[in-house]
Amino acid sequence: MNGLTLYEYDALTFPASGLQEGGGLRIVPPKVYEWLELQALRAAEPDEAGAPWLRLTQRRGRRAVQVTSYVGVIRAPDGFQIEVLPKVGKVIGGGDNEARDLLIEMLRCLGGFRHIQTDSAKLKATRMPLLEVFIAEFLRTAEHVVKRGLRSDYNARHDNLFALRGKLQLAMHLRQNLCRRDRFFTEHDEFSTNRPENRLLHAALRWVLSATTSQANQQLARELCFAFSDVPVSEQVDHDFQRVRLDRGMEHYADGLAWARLILEEASPLTGDGGHRAPSLLFPMEAVFEAFVAKHLARQLERPFVLKTQARSFSLVRHQGQDWFRLKPDLLVRESSTDHLVLDTKWKLIDGAKANGSEKYGLGQDDFYQLHAYGQSYLDGQGDVVLIYPKTDAFSLPLPVFEFPKSAGLRLWVLPFCLRERVLILPEDGSLDALFVHNSLRPVASAAAPKPHTEFEEVATL
DSSP: OOEEEEETTOEEEOOOTTOOOBTTEEEOOHHHHHHHHHHHHHHTSTTOOSOOSEEEEEETTEEEEEEOSEEEEEEOTTSOEEEEEOGGGGTSSSHHHHHHHHHHHHHTTSGGGTTOOTTOTTTOGGGSOHHHHHHHHHHHHHHHHHHHOOOOEEEEEEEEESSOOSEEOHHHHHHHOTTOTTOEEEEEEEEESOSHHHHHHHHHHHHHHHHOOOHHHHHHHHHHHHHTTTSOOOSOHHHHHHTOOOOTTOGGGHHHHHHHHHHHHTOOTTTSSSSOOOSSEEEEHHHHHHHHHHHHHGGGBOTTOEEEESOOOEEEEEETTEEEEEEOOSEEEEETTEEEEEEEEOOOOOOTTOOSTTTGGGOOHHHHHHHHHHHHHHSTTOEEEEEEEEOBTTBOSOOOOEEETTEEEEEEEEEEEETTTTEEOOOTTOTTGGGBOTTTTSOOOGGGOOOOOBSOHHHHTO
16 A cells, blocks of 8 residues: 555654654655645634644644644545555554554544444455555445446436427427427436436545555446446535435445545535535544444443433533523433433553643643532532543553542542443442443443443444
8 A cells, every 4th residue: 555554643744864753753755745734724714623633743843733633544635645644553552453453443433433343354454555445445435336326317308309208399399400300409307317316326436546555446336337337426415416316215325425525525524514625534533432432432321321322411501681601511411301421532552650730640620620610510519520532551440439529419420431442431439330330340242231321322323
């Protein structure tokens, strides 16, 4: 593959005499670096919404660009591919292969990526670059559409025919056929496969055929392109997506069109609407981790508790009759209309050994302010709030409880979430056990996991 693999917050620079890779620094071809530097400048523009996916920095006295917390695939115009994997791959062992598998599994928790089939024998993710994994999944969904049959639809056409068909357009007929009595300029409906959904899939297949380096993917893409040979390629992608209709008989198109949107718009499903548009398939790990925890934490809850995502019932202040600064915790454990536990996910590596006043485990003061506000509003200052971080060798057990001196009834827990076992590690004192199933302290096997309880379909159906 013409490219390289790195992790979140690694840096990229151009070749130089005596410069060697290492310490989170990677070298890319000069033209690729120039393109990346231009992208970093564009991402830093004031009118770009959201956090930048790439930023300018320096390493060893040289200019460099640093990837941020976005993971996925960056594809330069010349085809050079940069695969960005989650930073936990550096600390949980298993290397690139396990980090790649973990990312694919976590992406399945996003609404736009439920259709990823990580258990497919054809996927072989550990031996495929991430972009080839995405391409293979799109080809699988496109092949499913072809096997079920391309759907046709009636399209209005205007043409100068030898026989009267449909409705005669008198003005155009007189203009073009005044001396041609054997012709009729008509408007008629034609039943054909030339419809927006098929045009978009064909355009995505053509893109894939030019991007993939896998022989198997190239062969399958050519075969599928042949099946779409009677369908023109979409020339107005945005317009065709607006005209997509997944009505009766079109359900099998849903997954293929979801992939086609990602491929043709080259934008993350979480940043493509109104935010800045990354030039490749990139995903913010904060949102990916939140969705992953929400899916699997719902399985740990004891009945009748349910998990609510992105609650927004309260505001921090009220000003002139208006609510300002919405308080939106990531997760909320609720029973009926009563809130029992507030949780917030943080995609950050902390160290349980740094138990001192200067390092503070690597925790952020702003996060504690945030959780204190959540606890006062959603729990009336009485109960438990939780910060969830990914479990690593340096943070494998819950930290001792944090207390708020001016809020005696409110406690804050910092708990690890095991990415391998997909389970939240609870405090040893059992203070949260009433909310969770009996075996929550032990890894939960996926086959034996209870049915998730959540108010959100996106979590419940995963």
